[in-house]
Amino acid sequence: MFKLCLMTLLVVLLSAPAPIAAQSSGLKLPPLKKIKLKNGMTLLLMEQHEVPLISFSFIVRAGAVADPAGKEGLAGLTAGLLRKGTKTRTADEVSAELDFIGGQFSSGTGVDYTSGRAEFVKKDLSRGLDLFADLLINPTFPEDEVTKLVKQSVDGIKAAKDQAQGVIGVYFNSYLYGNHPYGRATNGDEKSLAAVTRDDVVKFYQTYYTPSNTILAVVGDFNSTEMEKILLDKFGAIPAKTSPALNLPEVSAAQGKRLLLIDKPDSTQTYYRIGNIGITRDNPDRVYINVINTLFGGRFTSMLNDALRVGSGLTYGAGSSFDQRKARGPFYISTYTRNATTEKAIDMTLEILKRLHEKGITEEDLKSAKNYIKGQFPPQIETNDQLASLIAQIEFFGLDERDINDFYGKIDAMTMADAQRVIRQYFPLDNLVFVLIGKSSEIENIAKKYVPKIDTRSISQPGF
Amino acid sequence: MNPVKRALIIVTCLSIAYVTAQAQQLQIKTHTLKNGMKIIVEEDRSIPNVSLYIFYRIGSRNERPGTTGLSHFFEHMMFNGAKKYGPKQFDQVMEAAGGSNNAYTSRDLTVYQDRFPGSTLELIFDLEADRIANLSFDPKVIESERGVVASERRSSVDNNNFGILFEQLWATAFTAHPYQWPVVGWMVDIENWKMDDLKRHFEMGYSPSNATMVVCGDVKAEEIFKLAEKYIEPISAHAPPPPVTTSEPEQLGERRVSVSKFAQLPLLMLGYHVPQSTSPDLYALQVLQTILFSGQSSRMYQRIVDKDQLALFINGGTGGFSFDPTLFTITAQPKAGIQPEAVERAIYEELDRVKTQLVGDQELEKAKNILLANFYRQLKTIDGKANTIGSYEVFFGDYRKLFSAPEDYSKVTKDDLKRVAQKYFSEKNRTVATLIPEKPQEVNSK
Numbered sequence: 001m002f003k004l005c006l007m008t009l010l011v012v013l014l015s016a017p018a019p020i021a022a023q024s025s026g027l028k029l030p031p032l033k034k035i036k037l038k039n040g041m042t043l044l045l046m047e048q049h050e051v052p053l054i055s056f057s058f059i060v061r062a063g064a065v066a067d068p069a070g071k072e073g074l075a076g077l078t079a080g081l082l083r084k085g086t087k088t089r090t091a092d093e094v095s096a097e098l099d100f101i102g103g104q105f106s107s108g109t110g111v112d113y114t115s116g117r118a119e120f121v122k123k124d125l126s127r128g129l130d131l132f133a134d135l136l137i138n139p140t141f142p143e144d145e146v147t148k149l150v151k152q153s154v155d156g157i158k159a160a161k162d163q164a165q166g167v168i169g170v171y172f173n174s175y176l177y178g179n180h181p182y183g184r185a186t187n188g189d190e191k192s193l194a195a196v197t198r199d200d201v202v203k204f205y206q207t208y209y210t211p212s213n214t215i216l217a218v219v220g221d222f223n224s225t226e227m228e229k230i231l232l233d234k235f236g237a238i239p240a241k242t243s244p245a246l247n248l249p250e251v252s253a254a255q256g257k258r259l260l261l262i263d264k265p266d267s268t269q270t271y272y273r274i275g276n277i278g279i280t281r282d283n284p285d286r287v288y289i290n291v292i293n294t295l296f297g298g299r300f301t302s303m304l305n306d307a308l309r310v311g312s313g314l315t316y317g318a319g320s321s322f323d324q325r326k327a328r329g330p331f332y333i334s335t336y337t338r339n340a341t342t343e344k345a346i347d348m349t350l351e352i353l354k355r356l357h358e359k360g361i362t363e364e365d366l367k368s369a370k371n372y373i374k375g376q377f378p379p380q381i382e383t384n385d386q387l388a389s390l391i392a393q394i395e396f397f398g399l400d401e402r403d404i405n406d407f408y409g410k411i412d413a414m415t416m417a418d419a420q421r422v423i424r425q426y427f428p429l430d431n432l433v434f435v436l437i438g439k440s441s442e443i444e445n446i447a448k449k450y451v452p453k454i455d456t457r458s459i460s461q462p463g464f
Numbered sequence: 465m466n467p468v469k470r471a472l473i474i475v476t477c478l479s480i481a482y483v484t485a486q487a488q489q490l491q492i493k494t495h496t497l498k499n500g501m502k503i504i505v506e507e508d509r510s511i512p513n514v515s516l517y518i519f520y521r522i523g524s525r526n527e528r529p530g531t532t533g534l535s536h537f538f539e540h541m542m543f544n545g546a547k548k549y550g551p552k553q554f555d556q557v558m559e560a561a562g563g564s565n566n567a568y569t570s571r572d573l574t575v576y577q578d579r580f581p582g583s584t585l586e587l588i589f590d591l592e593a594d595r596i597a598n599l600s601f602d603p604k605v606i607e608s609e610r611g612v613v614a615s616e617r618r619s620s621v622d623n624n625n626f627g628i629l630f631e632q633l634w635a636t637a638f639t640a641h642p643y644q645w646p647v648v649g650w651m652v653d654i655e656n657w658k659m660d661d662l663k664r665h666f667e668m669g670y671s672p673s674n675a676t677m678v679v680c681g682d683v684k685a686e687e688i689f690k691l692a693e694k695y696i697e698p699i700s701a702h703a704p705p706p707p708v709t710t711s712e713p714e715q716l717g718e719r720r721v722s723v724s725k726f727a728q729l730p731l732l733m734l735g736y737h738v739p740q741s742t743s744p745d746l747y748a749l750q751v752l753q754t755i756l757f758s759g760q761s762s763r764m765y766q767r768i769v770d771k772d773q774l775a776l777f778i779n780g781g782t783g784g785f786s787f788d789p790t791l792f793t794i795t796a797q798p799k800a801g802i803q804p805e806a807v808e809r810a811i812y813e814e815l816d817r818v819k820t821q822l823v824g825d826q827e828l829e830k831a832k833n834i835l836l837a838n839f840y841r842q843l844k845t846i847d848g849k850a851n852t853i854g855s856y857e858v859f860f861g862d863y864r865k866l867f868s869a870p871e872d873y874s875k876v877t878k879d880d881l882k883r884v885a886q887k888y889f890s891e892k893n894r895t896v897a898t899l900i901p902e903k904p905q906e907v908n909s910k
Binding site: 050051053083091092095096098099100101102103121148151152154155156158159161162163164165264265266267268269299300301306309310311312313314315316336337338364367368371372374375376378379381382383460 | 608
């Protein structure tokens with residue numbers, strides 16, 4: 001039982017631009033060596049000798065947005081099947097070898113890209129890397145493993161729907177983005193997963209897991225020159241091949257108000273998200289937006305949490321987040337409250353948003369948020385795996401070390417005028433998309449107060 | 465023995481020595497204040513930040529029927545105002561200075577966590593001392609916080625199938641000992657506890673002599689001790705909570721409990737009574753847990769998720785240290801169309817295997833390697849170190865027990881595993897909880 005589950009509130013911080021440990025005047029990333037192999041693969045090496053662990057983080061530039069229509073979840077299944085058999089190892093042998101050296105490997109798919117990580121103790125590097133490279137280069141996708149994972153994933157969706165909190169984001173994105181690729185369920189749904197065949201997986205792998213489409217970041221206790229040689233040996237021989245570029249349609253903000261109510265008849269709380277289209281990862285104002293969102297819904301004392309939790313006891317937690325993506329990701333306010341206080345909580349949420357636009361923030365608020373973001377950043381880049389994941393991500397989004405190294409400077413430079421502009425420009429006010437999961441028979445009339453003609457569905461209905 | 469196996473075992477022996485050496489390299493200094501609070505400091509300048517943990521030896525095991533959940537509620541009240549820093553100020557002042565905080569309550573402990581830049585050290589001590597010495601009890605604030613905790617319970621239990629079933633499992637497995645009630649408390653108790661209950665709880669649990677402070681990060685131990693003497697030492701000690709004298713009588717037969725509710729998939733949880741963390745069987749149980757549940761090569765995953773495809777996932781273990789005898793729980797989510805009983809049978813067959821046959825050499829080595837790697841991973845961050853050092857200190861009475869953990873794992877033998885499996889994984893000693901989905905209501909289409 002925690003005072004507060006920080007996961008929801010800190011999303012924006014974790015996915016936001018950020019710097020490394022030093023003095024307040026200048027946080028700098030440790031030296032980063034970027035190597036482009038002849039076959040097009042990108043390597044990023046960073047030495048960190050504090051602990052004898054070596055972390056790998058890879059990105060393949062194809063996430064759920066590369067799923068064919070009707071086969072949503074294909075990218076996720078492909079990532080999940082990497083460890084389920086290679087040209088020289090069965091799935092059982094992969095797991096046995098990985099577990100024997102106490103290593104870690106995981107892979108999965110996000111909206112924009114597929115990613116994975118591995119970590120090995122330094123003395124096991126050779127065995128670990130041999131295994132890791134095998135999973136990336138030589139997966140065979142055995143038919144029975146594909147069938148097994150498809151079945152598990154379909155049931156996984158059903159299980160997920162038993163907990164409103166875990167699926168409200170999928171419903172929200174689907175309703176907000178509609179037919180845009182960002183509206184797809186990242187890991188598919190009951191029907192689309194069942195439509196995926198082994199051929200689809202093989203084709204997806206061959207099309208997108210190419211050297212030019214792959215970024216590999218390695219951080220830890222090694223010598224860069226030696227590591228470069230080792231990686232060249234492992235990955236340099238893969239034949240050069242390019243992947244089709246994924247062109248995302250432009251996204252424009254929703255106009256007016258829309259509301260989707262999902263009936264979950266056993267629910268004693270209403271879970272809701274309210275928002276609109278937000279920003280891209282490379283938005284030039286992203287640091288300022290982070291500062292304002294910290295004050296609005298990104299920390300314990302934020303306006304939302306202060307009103308809905310601390311001041312009124314309506315909820316355990318309320319927050320807001322900008323998911324930053326290749327194209328414009330969602331902005332949303334997120335919280336929950338018991339059925340009987342649904343109206344009071346939504347009214348209060350909208351009131352806080354209105355107040356942000358009308359009253360803005362004070363000089364004191366601005367100073368507090370700046371200190372907070374700077375003070376809380378170093379622990380986010382403390383470990384090798386955090387750093388590896390961060391530098392791979394920066395590369396994927398076409399950014400560079402300045403994203404981190406200029407972070408504190410940008411925070412320091414932000415003025416009250418910047419704050420006012422950012423609020424007007426990026427925080428919605430009248431154009432809002434609502435998604436509620438709860439007991440319809442008790443909250444449907446409340447929902448209609450915000451949007452007279454609402455959309456409805458049942459949580460038991462397949463899809464999102 | 466083939467050469468490959470021998471090579472692997474040599475690697476493992478090296479790593480035990482290695483991890484032990486790494487753990488012993490921690491730069492730890494301690495000091496005990498006159499009021500009884502022990503301070504443990506580990507200097508680590510890898511980032512310019514500090515994690516400060518205060519462990520109070522009071523949790524839901526120190527509660528009584530009628531006021532269950534009070535420790536957890538109290539944890540919330542510690543953020544709601546004291547003498548110098550009034551309502552909301554604890555968080556506002558700390559965040560404005562670049563710090564953040566959280567806290568958690570378990571059956572055994574209430575733990576407060578501050579994470580902040582090293583430059584704000586003195587402010588943090590001022591904030592902590594204020595709330596330990598002079599917490600205020602404002603009736604309006606209490607009512608508001610009651611709503612927050614009720615919402616937390618609705619999220620973590622009432623609207624969470626795992627939470628609901630887990631609560632029923634413990635309530636059934638324990639009949640006498642306080643581990644029978646949930647840490648968050650029964651809803652009716654959350655709605656009913658009174659101001660006097662809170663005050664009594666504060667007087668009982670929040671004596672400096674009942675607490676241990678652990679500080680890790682960009683600090684100097686001497687400076688911490690000086691600040692502690694200035695801010696914390698003047699707070700007077702009083703009697704700690706009375707000892708928990710109730711112990712759970714031996715279970716005399718299998719117990720079963722079920723929950724029927726709206727759901728798409730069923731759930732299955734088992735609980736076996738096992739001893740407290742200071743038991744010599746602790747390390748054997750941890751190794752056994754690793755063999756059964758850790759990684760995709762583990763026995764339960766291989767059998768139940770991968771080969772027989774009965775469940776979506778399976779996991780199990782004791783879930784951390786405990787002062788009193790606790791439960792080794794096993795949780796599995798049966799796949800659609802699979803009866804929980806089928807999963808149950810397969811679990812028993814796997815448990816019977818470890819009870820009747822010795823595990824393999826390689827399997828034992830693997831488990832020890834995983835435990836060592838994970839042991840090391842929990843020391844990767846200053847926050848992880850503060851939590852780990854503090855946990856060993858409060859549960860074993862000495863943080864140095866941490867240093868011998870790698871060696872303690874290495875001593876576990878195959879016979880130990882068979883013996884503890886036989887001792888604890890018996891039918892008489894288990895409780896079985898099942899969540900049965902009620903038929904979903906008719907689907908309304910758009």
